[in-house]
Amino acid sequence: MRTVRRVPLTTLTSGMELALCIHKIQGTLGDGPTLGISAAIHGDEPGGTHMVMEIARRYGGGNFRGRLILLPVANPLAFEAYSRNTPLDAQNMNRLFPGNAGGRVTEQLVALITAEFLNTIDVYIDIHTAAQPTVDYIYILNAEDLSRSFGSRVLYRFEAGRAGPVYDGNSTSVTRARGVPSVTVELGGGMIDQTPYIARGVAGVENIMRTLGMVDGEPLPPPAQIVVHAITMVRLKAGGFLYTEAPPLGDEIAGGAVLGRVVSPHTFDELEVIRSPVDQGIMILSHLTTGLVQPGEDGYMVGDLTGCERFGGV
Numbered sequence: 001m002r003t004v005r006r007v008p009l010t011t012l013t014s015g016m017e018l019a020l021c022i023h024k025i026q027g028t029l030g031d032g033p034t035l036g037i038s039a040a041i042h043g044d045e046p047g048g049t050h051m052v053m054e055i056a057r058r059y060g061g062g063n064f065r066g067r068l069i070l071l072p073v074a075n076p077l078a079f080e081a082y083s084r085n086t087p088l089d090a091q092n093m094n095r096l097f098p099g100n101a102g103g104r105v106t107e108q109l110v111a112l113i114t115a116e117f118l119n120t121i122d123v124y125i126d127i128h129t130a131a132q133p134t135v136d137y138i139y140i141l142n143a144e145d146l147s148r149s150f151g152s153r154v155l156y157r158f159e160a161g162r163a164g165p166v167y168d169g170n171s172t173s174v175t176r177a178r179g180v181p182s183v184t185v186e187l188g189g190g191m192i193d194q195t196p197y198i199a200r201g202v203a204g205v206e207n208i209m210r211t212l213g214m215v216d217g218e219p220l221p222p223p224a225q226i227v228v229h230a231i232t233m234v235r236l237k238a239g240g241f242l243y244t245e246a247p248p249l250g251d252e253i254a255g256g257a258v259l260g261r262v263v264s265p266h267t268f269d270e271l272e273v274i275r276s277p278v279d280q281g282i283m284i285l286s287h288l289t290t291g292l293v294q295p296g297e298d299g300y301m302v303g304d305l306t307g308c309e310r311f312g313g314v
């Protein structure tokens, strides 16, 4: 049975209550771990929320072992505004963990998430997507078996001294400090139909639940996987219409190959040609549609195949 707990933080100036909705589903098939899943730590990533909702629909009857604790919208203020950061204080929630009950409003919200969600779980899946671009990779943090069983083709493992999306103060820094197996998923986003990404997200979580023994059946073996140790983010220098020429996500790309071009909507001149920055790369984040972009926005993420690990799959 699923219960929804409304955990209030404060009253906003508008008079509306700022609160978190935390869902608890008790499995009826026996003991097992308490798996926590969060989404929308960044407010412009509703695809993760959608995945969490579909997981609740599938397992809301308790047809599993253990417990599911779901936080579908970690930052309601940013979610309302479809904004990465909290509009009230311009803060990126995912740099502020474990939070501060006496801090700015996002720090207060983070402290509540730490106390009421992160500190109550045994295993953690942290779901992110991209916003205007589309992303497809997964972090190996402290639970390689779980990360691999999610089933993404490209994974990332931190290597000291190399480029990568590694930040202090994210939600998994709290769970990892407690020794809780933690997985960060980056899947979906963009101005395209999210249905296939939501389906993959649900299937990935379900396979992690199989790996944990929460759901019956052998886990599905992962596909052929590549673990990269370095990822470069190419940010856009010019604003205008972006035309992508990069291969699909998960495909390899040669050094210097064209990722995309930015064209001026004013003069119609080509303002920028964006090229892959690594000798042998693999596509991790890309703009899959042509649209208006701003300078400094995320353009493309390319994994570096130098020193990567390859797993055969089936």
Ligand SMILES: [Zn+2]
Binding pocket: 041, 042, 045, 128, 129
């Ligand atoms: Zn995110």
